[in-house]
Amino acid sequence: MSNWQWDTFFEAFPLVVEGLGITISLTFACYLCALIVGFIWTFIGRMKMKPLRWVLSWVMEFIRSTPPLVQLFFLYFAWPMVPYVGVTLDPFTCAVLGLGVHYSTYIGEVYRSGIDNVEKGQWEASKALNFSTPKKWTKIILPQAIPPTIPMLGNYLIIMFKEVPLASTIGVVGILQLANNYGAQNFRYLEPLTIVAILFLVLSYPSALLIKKLENKMNRRFDKKEALHSMKESKGAVS
Amino acid sequence: MSETSVVTNESATESTTNNEDAIVSYKNITKSFGDVEVLKGIDLDIKPAEKVALIGPSGSGKTTIIRMLMTLEQPTSGEIIVDGKNLWHMEKNGELVPATEKHLREVRGDIGMVFQHFNLFPHMTILENCMTAPIHVQKEDKASAKKRSIEMLEKVGLGDKLDNYPSQLSGGQKQRVAMARALVMRPKVMLFDEVTSALDPELVGEVLEVIRDIAKEGEMAMVLVTHEMEFALDIADRVIFLDNGVIAEQGPPSKVLENPDNERLQQFLHRFRG
Numbered sequence: 001m002s003n004w005q006w007d008t009f010f011e012a013f014p015l016v017v018e019g020l021g022i023t024i025s026l027t028f029a030c031y032l033c034a035l036i037v038g039f040i041w042t043f044i045g046r047m048k049m050k051p052l053r054w055v056l057s058w059v060m061e062f063i064r065s066t067p068p069l070v071q072l073f074f075l076y077f078a079w080p081m082v083p084y085v086g087v088t089l090d091p092f093t094c095a096v097l098g099l100g101v102h103y104s105t106y107i108g109e110v111y112r113s114g115i116d117n118v119e120k121g122q123w124e125a126s127k128a129l130n131f132s133t134p135k136k137w138t139k140i141i142l143p144q145a146i147p148p149t150i151p152m153l154g155n156y157l158i159i160m161f162k163e164v165p166l167a168s169t170i171g172v173v174g175i176l177q178l179a180n181n182y183g184a185q186n187f188r189y190l191e192p193l194t195i196v197a198i199l200f201l202v203l204s205y206p207s208a209l210l211i212k213k214l215e216n217k218m219n220r221r222f223d224k225k226e227a228l229h230s231m232k233e234s235k236g237a238v239s
Numbered sequence: 240m241s242e243t244s245v246v247t248n249e250s251a252t253e254s255t256t257n258n259e260d261a262i263v264s265y266k267n268i269t270k271s272f273g274d275v276e277v278l279k280g281i282d283l284d285i286k287p288a289e290k291v292a293l294i295g296p297s298g299s300g301k302t303t304i305i306r307m308l309m310t311l312e313q314p315t316s317g318e319i320i321v322d323g324k325n326l327w328h329m330e331k332n333g334e335l336v337p338a339t340e341k342h343l344r345e346v347r348g349d350i351g352m353v354f355q356h357f358n359l360f361p362h363m364t365i366l367e368n369c370m371t372a373p374i375h376v377q378k379e380d381k382a383s384a385k386k387r388s389i390e391m392l393e394k395v396g397l398g399d400k401l402d403n404y405p406s407q408l409s410g411g412q413k414q415r416v417a418m419a420r421a422l423v424m425r426p427k428v429m430l431f432d433e434v435t436s437a438l439d440p441e442l443v444g445e446v447l448e449v450i451r452d453i454a455k456e457g458e459m460a461m462v463l464v465t466h467e468m469e470f471a472l473d474i475a476d477r478v479i480f481l482d483n484g485v486i487a488e489q490g491p492p493s494k495v496l497e498n499p500d501n502e503r504l505q506q507f508l509h510r511f512r513g
Contacts, residue, residue: 121356121357121358122360124311124354125354125358127311128354129371129420129424130347130372130424131376132376135376140360143362
């Protein structure tokens with residue numbers, strides 16, 4: 001490791017860490033956007049109008065089948081050129097929209113699976129007790145649908161964190177961009193990029209462990225034997 | 240065979256003539272699932288406080304009858320009148336139009352139901368299971384809902400389990416909670432959908448005991464879909480035998496269960512008594 005220079009490392013470290021604020025705030029902004037837009041997808045998906053659902057599935061397929069990088073480039077470089085509707089967005093907003101909407105399609109799927117996992121009997125019981133639609137959702141369905149999805153949602157937060165460097169391609173100055181700048185100025189890439197890797201590792205690994213723990217807790221809360229048993233039962237419910 | 244059908248028709252008309260005082264009236268109800276016609280024209284009046292047992296082979300449509308009253312299934316044709324109000328239709332500009340959710344909510348407030356698989360809310364303690372609907376649906380204040388719920392749970396013998404979660408209870412206990420939960424809503428008609436079918440045999444007794452107590456109290460009409468013939472004989476005012484989507488025979492339990500006219504009913508009962 002004759003190439004490794006500790007003084008370069010210590011010189012670059014504070015410069016790179018400065019970008020951490022941007023990287024983290026962009027992560028949360030994108031994630032929040034994905035959570036909200038994902039909710040909208042799920043909501044539309046549950047509406048009774050068939051054509052709307054058909055359009056929705058087509059839009060989701062389109063968003064999922066194009067790489068996020070292409071979407072970012074399109075939003076940033078091509079969108080302003082589109083007549084009438086085109087607007088120039090600043091890099092941060094652009095990244096929030098691009099990555100947020102891309103991941104919202106997966107988040108929406110997580111919500112949907114959570115709701116679908118609530119047994120049919122729970123919907124019937126809320127009807128038998130004459131719950132209004134809003135109360136049915138807030139008191140009965142969502143409290144059962146959300147907890148099992150928390151580990152999955154947490155995973156998407158980590159995935160988002162690792163995707164955020166994509167935004168450096170359109171000029172959002174996070175840790176990757178700063179490291180790259182340092183490298184370009186000093187012709188030394190090894191130390192600053194190592195710092196970037198370490199920062200990502202230090203932040204995402206403990207988060208992953210935390211989520212693993214959460215997942216175990218949720219599994220215990222939602223006793224598997226019990227869930228399996230009631231699933232078998234509800235299959236023979238209509239006689 | 241012809242003799243049988245004459246008798247059946249007679250007993251059917253007997254109970255439909257007097258429908259002003261009925262709490263629930265089914266008028267020529269049919270129900271199809273896809274190509275399968277499950278109910279082929281049901282006329283049925285239930286009087287306030289009447290205890291009706293529905294029996295019949297599986298697939299005869301008995302569960303569908305009560306599920307339609309709970310608005311869990313929509314009839315294909317016909318009307319259901321609950322306490323003078325049309326359940327599935329409402330009047331708009333002098334015409335009958337399909338009921339909106341708002342209308343359904345108004346009418347089904349009189350109905351309560353206990354399910355085969357309990358359907359307790361797993362994220363709530365059993366006390367919360369009982370309190371939630373009075374508070375959030377009937378807008379009762381929390382203290383009185385709690386008081387009534389505790390009384391009701393004590394009545395079904397679960398006063399010592401208030402803070403337990405449903406997963407910590409046996410099947411029989413769960414079903415008793417489900418009954419308490421339905422009863423605190425003070426329904427005028429209570430539906431029981433094979434409430435003992437999912438229970439281990441040794442737990443059936445405790446649940447039937449509670450139903451018997453409720454039945455004795457009187458005022459509420461009860462419709463029970465059941466396979467417990469002895470129990471039906473014991474508490475029902477009227478037993479209805481459904482076969483192939485029609486009411487094949489009905490009458491007092493002693494007549495229907497012990498001296499039936501209908502041949503299919505004779506076979507059905509024979510199978511039960513082994």
